[in-house]
Amino acid sequence: MKYFVEQSSIVRKIWGKSDTILFIFAGAAGEFALNKAVDWLYYTGKLPSDPLGRLFSTVKYARMIVFATEEEANKAITAMRKIHTAVEQSRGEAIPDWAYRDVLFMLIHYSIAAHELLESPLSEKEKAEVYDVFYRVGIGMGLQELPVDYSHWLPVRESHLQENLKKSHFTTDLFSQYKKHLGAFRFRLLLESQKIVCPKKVLSLLDFHTVSLLQPIIPLYKFGKQFKADVFVKHILLPKQYKAQIKELDVA
Template sequence: MDYFVDEKSIVRAVWKKTDTVLLIFAGSAAEFALNKAVDWLYFTGKIPSNPIERLFSTVEYAQKIIFLDKEQALAAIDKITQIHQGVEQSRGKSIPDWAYRDVLYMLIDYSIRSFELLERKLELDEKEELLNVFKRLGARMGINNLPKNFNEWVVDRDQHLENDLEKGHFTIHLLEQYKKHLGGFRYFVLLQMQHILVPKIVYRKLFLSSCFPITFVLKLYKWSRIIGLDGVIKAIILPKKYKDELLKIGNYDKL
């Protein structure tokens, strides 16, 4: 069977585990709140009104692209493009190319950071493979000016971080929505994980700080995976109503 992402690709290893995927979107949640194009989220109002459900919807699309056959993966990418085009038509303006690249770069960066935090360091060729998969996704969506290789991506990523982030009233409101839907304790855990996950410029702008030894807690969590208690911890971190969504993410862990 022909796949959009090769069955032996490192991208599958990164995106098949529930905890890695949740970390990817924990980091993206922090950075997206700072992005200068965050006003596009507020045009439809869907993400601010229920950010956790929208997160799982995004995960579903991503995993379809990564794990399903090529025809279904391309259909999922085209559906994402169609949704964005519909928003652009409704608003009467185009989402800027740099904003599309920002989101693509977030997925690349936090895929690397999350996997390395929980598993091991990635080799350069694995990072190149990860970049190439998301470049093909971006090209299918019509995103322009994508980097030629990983080293070029690192430079462009840093430039995007410097140019495209600011803390505004949309940032504050979106963070309030995260807290509202997660609850105080879970939001606190989210902030601690973001502190050790996001680039320095992101946590400086968000004033993220850690008030307990999160790296030690992370080591305990890794140990819990060995003895099979990680499912209990994940159930504690996310509200019960998202249990089914968590199970859907974990379906690919068996591949």
């Protein structure tokens, strides 16, 4: 049986831990709020009405691909493309190809950043492995102009950050929705998490000028994971209605 991602791959390790995944989407939540194409998710109304639900929906597809057989993964990729095509047909215009690439680029960047924050630095080979997995996802979705490998991706990623982000009323509203659905304390944790994993361009546009309050706590958290203390921390900090779903993110 052939898997889309090899069972020994670093990508499986990254996407097999709930805390890593939560940091991936904390960062992506900040960056996507700045994306010039964020109005597409406002068109459907699903993102502002249920941002956490959208998070778990995206997680479901990403994990389905990472841990599935090649056949199952390709079916999931096709299903994602069909969902977006239906939205495009409803609106009467196409989502820009660069917007699709931006989302793919976020998954690559934050997968690497989250793992290096909570686990250990990745080698260039492992970073290339992360890129290759999402590159194949992009090809499966029919995306154009994807860099051929990780080294060619780096300058393109930087170019996208400079060209495709801006702070708008969508940004302000989306962060208001995050606060509404998370509550003040968890919302603050979201912001502090973003300060650690988001690129400088994102931090500048979001007016984050201070060092994250979580920075000195991360080493203690990593140490506590050896004794399963992270389970207790997540039990306290995470929204009750999502605890079961978050627990399922951990792959033994």
